[in-house]
Amino acid sequence: MASIKNDRRDFIKFSTLGILGLTLGGGIAISPYALQAEMRLRPPGAVSEDEFLALCIKCGQCLQVCPYHSIKLADFAKGHGIGTPYIDARERGCYACSAVPCVLACPSGALDHACEKPEDIKMGIAVLEFPNKCIAMTNTPVPKGHSQRIHNFVNEQRNITQLELDMLDKLDGFEGKQCTLCADMCPIPSPLGAISMIQASNGKKPEIYEGCIGCGVCEEVCPANEPAIVVKPRLTYEDYYIKGIKS
Numbered sequence: 001m002a003s004i005k006n007d008r009r010d011f012i013k014f015s016t017l018g019i020l021g022l023t024l025g026g027g028i029a030i031s032p033y034a035l036q037a038e039m040r041l042r043p044p045g046a047v048s049e050d051e052f053l054a055l056c057i058k059c060g061q062c063l064q065v066c067p068y069h070s071i072k073l074a075d076f077a078k079g080h081g082i083g084t085p086y087i088d089a090r091e092r093g094c095y096a097c098s099a100v101p102c103v104l105a106c107p108s109g110a111l112d113h114a115c116e117k118p119e120d121i122k123m124g125i126a127v128l129e130f131p132n133k134c135i136a137m138t139n140t141p142v143p144k145g146h147s148q149r150i151h152n153f154v155n156e157q158r159n160i161t162q163l164e165l166d167m168l169d170k171l172d173g174f175e176g177k178q179c180t181l182c183a184d185m186c187p188i189p190s191p192l193g194a195i196s197m198i199q200a201s202n203g204k205k206p207e208i209y210e211g212c213i214g215c216g217v218c219e220e221v222c223p224a225n226e227p228a229i230v231v232k233p234r235l236t237y238e239d240y241y242i243k244g245i246k247s
Contacts, residue, residue: 039247040086041123041216041233043071044094045103045115049234056110058083062102067161068095069153071102084110087123089216089231092153095167096121096187096215118188124214124233125240126182126195128206134228136179139203146223147171171221182206182218182229210237 039049043062046052062085063071070092071085085102087094096118103111115121131137150171154164167185174181183195183206193211195218197204206218206229216231232240232247239245 039233040074040081041089041214041231043085043087043102043111044096044100044121044123045106045111045113046123047110047112052110053081053084055108056081056084057108059107060085061105061107062111065101065105067097067101067163068092068167069157069164070094087216089219090227091220093216093218093220093231094121094123094187095163095217096213118213119190119211121188121213121215122236123216124231125235125237126206126208126212126214126216126218126229126231127240128208128228129230130224130226130228131205132228133224133226134179134205135224136197136204136206137200137202139178141176142174142179142181142223144175146175147221150220178204179223180204181221181223185217185221187215187217188213208237208241212237 042049042052043066047055058073060073063073070087072088074081074084074086098118100115100117100121103113103115106113128134135142147168151168154160154168157164171181171185174184180197183191183197186195188194188211190211193209195206195208195212198207214231214233214235218229219227219231222229235245
């Protein structure tokens with residue numbers, strides 16, 4: 001509850017600043033994103049972006065029920081869709097809860113209730129965007145303290161859940177080992193259908209398959225300073241890996 005109150009307070013603050021900026025600027029928006037669509041990673045079950053923006057009533061119910069604190073509310077500085085829920089995968093991916101509670105909590109249809117289980121989720125597609133940053137490819141062990149950033153995020157929450165603590169325990173166990181984090185931390189029930197580590201020239205590298213739901217956990221847990229693997233919102237496996245759509 002504290003998390004949703006904080007997000008709502010920030011939403012009001014930035015919305016007020018945005019309106020003030022429009023007034024003082026004679027109708028010119030402060031944010032360079034205010035008049036352009038910005039693709040964002042939406043929660044599970046999100047309908048097409050246009051429909052989502054039309055249907056979402058900005059109630060924050062999806063955020064409130066998320067046991068991993070994965071969902072945030074967009075503020076004025078983030079562009080269009082002020083007050084709508086999104087996921088910053090580098091900060092916290094979606095852990096594909098078995099009952100998909102965020103969808104069940106949505107009262108407006110912005111999150112489609114036909115999304116009933118993790119395999120139904122289609123948020124985007126994972127991509128090894130920066131292979132030169134992938135420590136698995138150079139056979140570099142997972143460094144000490146690799147999970148501190150994620151521990152810090154969890155510790156900032158006022159209502160830490162057991163699911164988060166269990167996730168941290170698993171994450172910490174990779175320290176000093178060959179990096180397989182993106183594959184082994186994948187939360188979907190059949191992760192080998194989504195991502196696996198394959199042999200590369202000097203080590204291993206992640207390979208993405210059709211079962212990838214774009215949850216963003218791989219991006220979150222990547223131990224590189226900047227993630228080697230990222231999620232492309234709204235794209236499917238076919239879009240990126242077969243049709244070659246890159247945006």
